[in-house]
Structure formats: C-alpha cells, structure tokens
Amino acid sequence: MKSFTKSAVQLGVAGLMGVTACSALASENKISDGVVRIGVLTDVNGPFMDNVGRGSIVATELAVEDFGGKVLGVPIEIVTADHQNKADVGSARVREWFDEGKVDVVSELGNSAVALAAMKLAQEKNRLALVTGAGAVRISNEDCSPNSLHWVYDTYSLAKVGTQPIVKEGAKKWYYLTADYAFGHSLENDGKTFIEQAGGEMLGSSRYPFPGNDFSSYILLAQASDADAVAFATAGLDLQNAIKQGKEFGLGEDGKQSVAMLMSIMDVHGLGLSDAANMMFAESFYWDLDDESRAFAKRFQERTDRMPTALQAGQYSGVLNYLKAVEKSKSDNVTDVVETIKTMPIQDAFAKNGKVRADGKMVHDMYLVRVKQPAQSKGPWDYYEIVETVSGDQAFHPLSESKCSLVK
Structure with a gap:
C-alpha cells in the first residue's frame, strides 16, 4: 500500500489530536473511514505492461501528489495489484479490496474482461470503477453502470x-x-x-x-x-x-x-x-501537444525514463478528476461523485474539451x-x-x- 500520510511512528499526542480532528472533518464532509482509497488494478508483468503497468501506477501517484496528498483534509491512499489479464484473478482482488480493504474506487483495468467484471462488483458493492485502460464499447454502452466511468478510448x-x-x-x-x-x-x-x-x-x-x-x-x-x-x-x-x-x-x-x-x-x-x-x-x-502535456510528460519521464502512453496519461486525468469531484461534492459516496463529475468540464494534461456524458463516457478530442x-x-x-x-x-x-x- 502506498500512502501519502505521515507514518504512525511520527504520531505523538499532537498527532492523535490531529487524527481526531481529521475524523471529525471526514464525518462533516461524508468521507467514509476517514480515508479516500484508490485501487490501481493493472497489467504489471504481462503483454501490455509498457502501455499501462508501472507507468499507470506512477501516473496515479502524480495525480495524488498534484492534489496535495489529501482531499477535504483526509489522506489519500493508493493500493496496487496485477490482474494478470485474467477476469477471475481481477475479480478476486477487487472483491478483497471492496470487502476488506475499504477501497473507494478501482481504476485502470486495462483488459476489457477484467474491467467488465470489476464494474459488476462496483455496482454490487456501491463503489466506483474508473476504466482508463480498456476499450470495449460495451463498457459505456449496453453494460454501462451508474457506478462506472469510461475515460480514455474505445474501439469505435x-x-x-x-x-x-x-x-x-x-x-x-x-x-x-x-x-x-x-x-x-x-x-x-x-x-x-x-x-x-x-x-x-x-x-x-x-x-x-x-x-x-x-x-x-x-x-x-x-x-x-x-x-x-x-x-x-x-x-x-x-x-x-x-x-x-x-x-x-x-x-x-x-x-x-x-x-x-x-x-x-x-x-x-x-x-x-x-x-x-x-x-x-x-x-x-x-x-508534445502543448505546454501542459509537456510538463506532465517531463515529470513522468523523470520517474520512468520514458514518455507516457495515452492510457497512462488518461489514468492521471481520471484519478485527478475523481479527486476534484470528491472535493466538490464533499463526499466519496459514488452517487455524489458521479453526479458531480458529469457536471464538470474535463481539461487537463490529457483531456482537451472533455466532458462526461450520461452513459459515463468521457468524450474528448x-x-x-x-x-x-x-x-x-x-x-x-x-x-x-x-x-x-x-x-x-x-x-x-x-x-x-x-x-x-x-x-x-
């Protein structure tokens, strides 16, 4: 688990007071468990690892850092796993994250079978599936869900x-x-x-x-x-x-x-x-599209020694805008977040002239x-x-x- 909060060792009496204050703030802002947890389920060692994989995890870290490591005063945590391009492996991990890890949003999902399985679980558990790595049209068409967003591209x-x-x-x-x-x-x-x-x-x-x-x-x-x-x-x-x-x-x-x-x-x-x-x-x-994309790519390259793919840049965008929607809605409840994100213009290092439609598809140039x-x-x-x-x-x-x- 990757966390952008202080470790427990650093917490003295003042730290415990801070935790109490943080919990109160989370309650006021409707943040479950006092933490916003993001799961990145990706292909770490398989045939698509260069297009997603470690680069998508780095992109997530950059989005969280750009947001300041906290949202509404509570910490943001990232957990990661390899789905091995197998729907059953991906489903098992997502279920574990939702049931035991208290993960709020599972993201990337760079395999359509894995993505569709994760979407079903997200709807069942009332969490969010943020699909940035899979391209099946059905994700935001016949299999669309109020608990899922489709961010980067599709075969259409x-x-x-x-x-x-x-x-x-x-x-x-x-x-x-x-x-x-x-x-x-x-x-x-x-x-x-x-x-x-x-x-x-x-x-x-x-x-x-x-x-x-x-x-x-x-x-x-x-x-x-x-x-x-x-x-x-x-x-x-x-x-x-x-x-x-x-x-x-x-x-x-x-x-x-x-x-x-x-x-x-x-x-x-x-x-x-x-x-x-x-x-x-x-x-x-x-x-190399514009100043914003170049600035993001430079930071990404410093950590990976390569330029970001569209899917990795899309993961950055999806996570960043998810956090913006949590902040704007003052809640990590999936219904509140999705309703909010559908009202927001999406304009960042990845997306130009973007918007999220009723079907959960984020359309952009x-x-x-x-x-x-x-x-x-x-x-x-x-x-x-x-x-x-x-x-x-x-x-x-x-x-x-x-x-x-x-x-x-």
Whole structure:
C-alpha cells in the first residue's frame, strides 16, 4: 500500500489530536473511514505492461501528489495489484479490496474482461470503477453502470478516427490484416463500417491465428491487392512484428498507406522510426501537444525514463478528476461523485474539451497521427505529426445510438 500520510511512528499526542480532528472533518464532509482509497488494478508483468503497468501506477501517484496528498483534509491512499489479464484473478482482488480493504474506487483495468467484471462488483458493492485502460464499447454502452466511468478510448473512436479522415484524403480501397479473435474482429468490423460511411470500400482481409510470428503470406496478399491502404487490426508485439515484416517485404513502397487500428507511442519506440515511419493511427494523447502535456510528460519521464502512453496519461486525468469531484461534492459516496463529475468540464494534461456524458463516457478530442520519418524527428520521443484533430462529439458514438440504460 502506498500512502501519502505521515507514518504512525511520527504520531505523538499532537498527532492523535490531529487524527481526531481529521475524523471529525471526514464525518462533516461524508468521507467514509476517514480515508479516500484508490485501487490501481493493472497489467504489471504481462503483454501490455509498457502501455499501462508501472507507468499507470506512477501516473496515479502524480495525480495524488498534484492534489496535495489529501482531499477535504483526509489522506489519500493508493493500493496496487496485477490482474494478470485474467477476469477471475481481477475479480478476486477487487472483491478483497471492496470487502476488506475499504477501497473507494478501482481504476485502470486495462483488459476489457477484467474491467467488465470489476464494474459488476462496483455496482454490487456501491463503489466506483474508473476504466482508463480498456476499450470495449460495451463498457459505456449496453453494460454501462451508474457506478462506472469510461475515460480514455474505445474501439469505435479508434476505428472512426483511424479510417475516415484517410478515406477522405483519397485512400478509398482498404485491405485488413486481422488477428483472428474477438478484439481483432471488432477492430476490422468497426473499420469496415466507417470506411464505407466515408465512401470507401473493403477489398478483403487476411485473418491470422493470434498470437502470430510469421506474417509473410498475409502481407503478400495485402500487397497483391488493389488497396490504397493496408490496416493492421492487432496490437502489441504482433503489431510490431507485422509492421517490421511488412517493411522487409516493401509494403508501402508502391504508395499503399499503412494504418494501425491500435498503436501506442511505446509500439513506435519499440519499432524505431525507420520501421514505423509514415504509419497512421488514432491517438487520444501525445506528450508534445502543448505546454501542459509537456510538463506532465517531463515529470513522468523523470520517474520512468520514458514518455507516457495515452492510457497512462488518461489514468492521471481520471484519478485527478475523481479527486476534484470528491472535493466538490464533499463526499466519496459514488452517487455524489458521479453526479458531480458529469457536471464538470474535463481539461487537463490529457483531456482537451472533455466532458462526461450520461452513459459515463468521457468524450474528448482525438487525433489522427502520422509517425515521422527519422530525418523529421528533432530528438528523443519526437515521433508524431498531428494530421487532424477530431472533436469528442464526432469521435465517439452518439448518445442517440446508445444502448445504455442511463440514457433517457
């Protein structure tokens, strides 16, 4: 457990008086147990640890420090655990946190199955699930809950922002290289919908067994197609390996645009600019966007020796605004906090023009980015060119199409 309070050893008579005063203040402000506890459930050692993991824990620490380590005069504590990308492991830990650890909000949840399981428990126990790391649309759609918030991105926004502007620029014909499991299928199907809405067409797709190592045959099929754009509907190491092999086979040398349906700055860093150059994809954050994002990224880098991913910056934003809502509502009761946060403008190092809708989705500006060529980069981590900014109202699914029971 990480705490930003004084240790018990430091408490003398004056300290005990302070505890009494703190308890009284907590009672006055409706803070349960005299402490606000934040649980960070993340992938510490698995395939997504670079995109979330320790970096998301650091982002949480930075948010708590920026808030002063206390809210309404009571201490803020952070507890952390590894969900191992298993819903049963994640559920067991969340249940333990809620029942025994008196955790008020469980956050990050960078796996959709883990997130959905945590959301059910949060509703059962009347706590909050702050989902910053998972992207399933159903989190804030058919499975929405009054006890959950969905903060960073979803497959809808990634597919829409990552295809339609490119179609409108002239890449009308598309071919997909897709991981053959539910997540890959979702990225491909959403992409197909938005490509056709923008006036383009899907020529075909190759689905490979996930995880994979040899993408050569699928890349050759994509090259042989008449496509203007080749989309990679996969993620992590598979994405990096597919891009590397595509480069070796000369993919893109004939003018075909390579597009990733889900890519992060750590994927670009792992590939290097020589292999990742000219890739296009949707992003929800870039460290070099403005002064505020640069200041946050500098502090993050000092502790991690790397720049934050969108998911890590989103975790910072989600925790910071949760604490603001606790302060504003003078309560850590989940109903009070959620009602309050839905009235607040969300504007910080991560979110630009953000707001939390009735379905719990935090909508904000999204970006279509292109990876720079090595000669264009001015220094370490200078990787992206912002091609287009898409407002949250345009990037995320409209409430008029929502299946969320909270939407009147």
